[in-house]
Amino acid sequence: MSLVSLKNVSVTMGSQAALNNVSISIEPGEITTIVGPNGSGKTTLLRLVIGALAANSGEVIRAPGLNIGYVPQALKIDATLPMTVTRFLSLPKRHTPEDTSAALARAGAGHIAERQIMALSGGQFQRVLLARALLDQPQLLILDEPTTGLDQPGAAAFYHQIEEVRRSLGCAVLMVSHDLHVVMSASDKVICLNGHVCCHGTPEVVASAPEYRELFGTGTQGTLALYKHDHRHAHSHENCDHEHDLEAHNV
Amino acid sequence: MFDDFMIRATLAGLGLALAAAPLGCFVVWRRMAYFGDATAHAAILGVALALALNTSVFAGVLVLALLMAGIVTSLSGRGYAVDTLLGVMAHSALALGLVAVSFLQGVRVDLMAWLFGDILSVTRADLALIWGGGGLVAGLIAWRWQALLTATLNVDLAWAAGINPRREQQILTLALAVVVAVAIKVVGALLISAMLIIPAAAARPLSRTPEAMVIFAALAGGAAVLGGLQISLFADTPTGPTIIATAALIFLLSTAFGRVIRPK
Numbered sequence: 001m002s003l004v005s006l007k008n009v010s011v012t013m014g015s016q017a018a019l020n021n022v023s024i025s026i027e028p029g030e031i032t033t034i035v036g037p038n039g040s041g042k043t044t045l046l047r048l049v050i051g052a053l054a055a056n057s058g059e060v061i062r063a064p065g066l067n068i069g070y071v072p073q074a075l076k077i078d079a080t081l082p083m084t085v086t087r088f089l090s091l092p093k094r095h096t097p098e099d100t101s102a103a104l105a106r107a108g109a110g111h112i113a114e115r116q117i118m119a120l121s122g123g124q125f126q127r128v129l130l131a132r133a134l135l136d137q138p139q140l141l142i143l144d145e146p147t148t149g150l151d152q153p154g155a156a157a158f159y160h161q162i163e164e165v166r167r168s169l170g171c172a173v174l175m176v177s178h179d180l181h182v183v184m185s186a187s188d189k190v191i192c193l194n195g196h197v198c199c200h201g202t203p204e205v206v207a208s209a210p211e212y213r214e215l216f217g218t219g220t221q222g223t224l225a226l227y228k229h230d231h232r233h234a235h236s237h238e239n240c241d242h243e244h245d246l247e248a249h250n251v
Numbered sequence: 252m253f254d255d256f257m258i259r260a261t262l263a264g265l266g267l268a269l270a271a272a273p274l275g276c277f278v279v280w281r282r283m284a285y286f287g288d289a290t291a292h293a294a295i296l297g298v299a300l301a302l303a304l305n306t307s308v309f310a311g312v313l314v315l316a317l318l319m320a321g322i323v324t325s326l327s328g329r330g331y332a333v334d335t336l337l338g339v340m341a342h343s344a345l346a347l348g349l350v351a352v353s354f355l356q357g358v359r360v361d362l363m364a365w366l367f368g369d370i371l372s373v374t375r376a377d378l379a380l381i382w383g384g385g386g387l388v389a390g391l392i393a394w395r396w397q398a399l400l401t402a403t404l405n406v407d408l409a410w411a412a413g414i415n416p417r418r419e420q421q422i423l424t425l426a427l428a429v430v431v432a433v434a435i436k437v438v439g440a441l442l443i444s445a446m447l448i449i450p451a452a453a454a455r456p457l458s459r460t461p462e463a464m465v466i467f468a469a470l471a472g473g474a475a476v477l478g479g480l481q482i483s484l485f486a487d488t489p490t491g492p493t494i495i496a497t498a499a500l501i502f503l504l505s506t507a508f509g510r511v512i513r514p515k
Binding site for chain 1: 279280281282397398400401403404405406407408409410411412413414452455458459460461463464
C-alpha cells in the first residue's frame, strides 16, 4: 500500500489555482523528488501531504498511523523562546537522553547538544532538524528545500546523508529541491510540477521528457543536466514560457 | 486562617502568579501581548453587563473575554494587519465598557477597583474562583504542553506530527479568557497583561529551556505579589499597581543579571 496517495487533487489559493488535478503516490522506501519552477505548487503539495492544507477537490489518502518526519525549509525561532538542542529533539515526542545524544552523534552534531538553537549556524541547524525528524523512525521523511543556505559541497554531503538514512532506516523520502543536478541522480522517481504534473518517472525519463525540457531549458540537452554542471551556458528559450530555477543556481 | 485579609490577598496573588506564569510565557513566545490587552480590556464591558443583568461578575467577564478573543481570532487574516486590528479592538472595548458602566444607574460602581484591582477585598468565594480557575489553566497547559510548544515553534512541524495548531491556539485563547476573569479582582483589567508578560520577560534571561522559563516566571510573579503587598501596606500605595511595579523592578534586576552572566 502507498504511504500517501493524492488522487485528482486540486487546491486554489484565493482565486488562483495552486494545484490542478494532481495525482501522485509515495511508495515505501522510495526517494521521490519534486522539481518545478517558483510558484509551481511544490510547497503546497508538501503541505497537503502533512495535512496542513485541505484539498478543494480530490482525495488525499495517508496510510493509517503514518509516521512522518518533517524537515521544514526554514524555522524562525522567536528570540524570547529559550531552547537547547537536546530539548528541541524531544518535541513533540519525548525521548530518553541516551536516544537524543545517539541521534546527535549520528548526525555529527554531538558537541552542540547543550547549545541554544538560536546560536547554531545554518549547517548545524540543518543537521539538528534532520536528527529530530529521524528520532521517531519515520516511514516517510519529508524535506522542503533542505539545502537552502548550504554551499555546493555541503549540499552534496547532505544528499549523501539522505541516501545513507534511506539505506539504514528503509524510509521513503519526499523532497522538494532546486539542486536539480545533484538531487535527481539520487532519486528513484522525479515529479516535475508546474501547477499540474508535467511529467514523472525515473530521473532519466524525466530529464529527457519534452515537458521537462520546456520548463528547464533545452540548452543542456536534457540528460546532460543530470550530470554536467555548466557555470555559464546558453539556454534557448523559444519553447519556454516559465522562469526556471536552474539559472539562479548555476551562477 | 482565611479570616485575615492579608492572608487572603497573598493567596489570591500567588494563585494568579502560578496560572499567569505558563500562559504568560506563551503570550511572550507567540507575540500575543496585544491579544492579551484586547481580551483584558473587554472585561470592563463584561463587568458592566454582569452588574446590569445582576449576574456574577466572574461569568460576565469570562463570557466577554471569550467573545472578544473569538472575534479577534476570526477577524485576523481578513485584510487588516493584526496589530492594527487588535489596537482598534482593545481600545474600543475599553471605551465601550466605560460608557456602559456610566449607564448603570442606582448601582454604585467602584470603577477604580475594576480597572486597577482590589486585592485587599478578596473574599473566600473569590479565592475559590481564583485557585479553581488558575488550577484549570495550569492543568490545561500542562496537559497540552508538548503540542503547544511544537505549534509555537512552527505550525508545519505540528501538522506533520498530527497536531492541529488551530486547536492549540484555541486552548490558549480559552486559558487567556479564564485568567482574565480570575485576575480582574487581583490586578484589574488594565494590568492583567502586565501580570502575564512582565514575570515571563523577567524569566527569559535566566532560562535555557521553556520549562525553566515557566518556573522562573512563577517565582518572579510570586515574589512580585509578596513584595508588592508588603510595600503597599507600608507605603500606603494602591496594591495592584504596586505589585506590577515590583514585577517591573524584578525584570530590571534579572535583565541586568543576564547581561552580567552572559555578556553577549
